[in-house]
Amino acid sequence: MTLKHLAKPWAAFSYGFLDASAKREIRRRTLKAIAIPGYQVPYASREVPIARGWGTGGLQSTLTLVKPQSVVKVIDQGADDSVNASSIRKFIQRVSSAGTTEDTLAATIIQSRHRIPEEKLRPDQILILQVPNPEPLRSVNPDISVAREMHGDADYGPIWLKLYEQIVRSGRIMQGASYPSLVNGRHVMSPSPIPRWDVRKLHMAAHLTLLSAGREKRIYAVPPHTRVEPLVFDDIAYRVEEHGHLRCDRSGVSGFFMNELPQDDGTSRHELSDSHFGVKHIRKEEGAAVTIGDTWYRDGRMAP
Structure with missing residues (x-):
């Protein structure tokens, strides 16, 4: 065999x-x-x-x-x-x-x-x-x-x-x-x-x-x-994560969902969870021809 x-x-x-x-x-x-x-x-x-x-x-x-x-x-x-x-x-x-x-x-x-x-x-x-x-x-x-x-x-x-x-x-x-x-x-x-x-x-x-x-x-x-x-009660509003005030350390963009990166000294850094969205902003700052689409959120609030 x-x-x-x-x-x-x-x-x-x-x-x-x-x-x-x-x-x-x-x-x-x-x-x-x-x-x-x-x-x-x-x-x-x-x-x-x-x-x-x-x-x-x-x-x-x-x-x-x-x-x-x-x-x-x-x-x-x-x-x-x-x-x-x-x-x-x-x-x-x-x-x-x-x-x-x-x-x-x-x-x-x-x-x-x-x-x-x-x-x-x-x-x-x-x-x-x-x-x-x-x-x-x-x-x-x-x-x-x-x-x-x-x-x-x-x-x-x-x-x-x-x-x-x-x-x-x-x-x-x-x-x-x-x-x-x-x-x-x-x-x-x-x-x-x-x-x-x-x-x-x-x-x-x-x-x-x-x-x-x-x-x-x-x-x-x-x-x-x-x-x-x-599912929310009529008298209690639906709350999302309070990330609107956070700023991405890599791209400088704020108003979006962030990842928290704890540091050795006890502080935290933040970066955009949507990684390529951050990359597009970095490339745009560098002068590249990049198209960034409309977003669901603006400055941490749901866009109308």
Whole structure:
């Protein structure tokens, strides 16, 4: 017995790595998710060459939609040059021959982990968010069968109670990332672990947002021009992270979401979380011909 006899004969894989059957199924599930905004549609998550929990859901959605004419941007918590983002971007390019970019304005497909770019997305762009935990009711009811019934009945009282308890105990809502949000007036969703700063970027946005959880085998969507409303009480306003006054040490830009960089002397520096957005400002200051698009926020406040 030799290795040659044990190994399967070499054969070229399908375009975009996934086989035709997998693509058909994911596309059908995606269409259903778009038709019912915020509703979690189950699908048969396939194996891809990265570990579960590192973006398998987002990668499958991207591989289903990508074509040779596509231009793909991959973000990992705002950065284009992290190991995870670079590896996924190179893999997508290798199996699809699609173009890649770090510029938000040049991309047609943007796959992201935990952030939405600061520059506004156009109707011809698709945002794919990686989701580790798609169920907003899990923290109040871990039984998935009961949670599905609660979604069917629009019974979101336990989530409201959880938010109320945070106000009673801490004086304000402490929920940070994955802030529960009502989509199209019907389904409450978990908008991926994006910060509260990014949640309002989904409201009435011009672009399509797909949220895909590979480990949990769920896809849901926010179609263009759809209402996305964070759950808040009428007398307590929704608050985002207070980053408007912070200034990026690298680019000098202020009024946007920042990463905090603790220093040895106990102080902190800050830099733009959207790394290429900062790079574009640096290049513009150096005199390069750079186009910077309209942003969701201006001076730390949501633009009208």
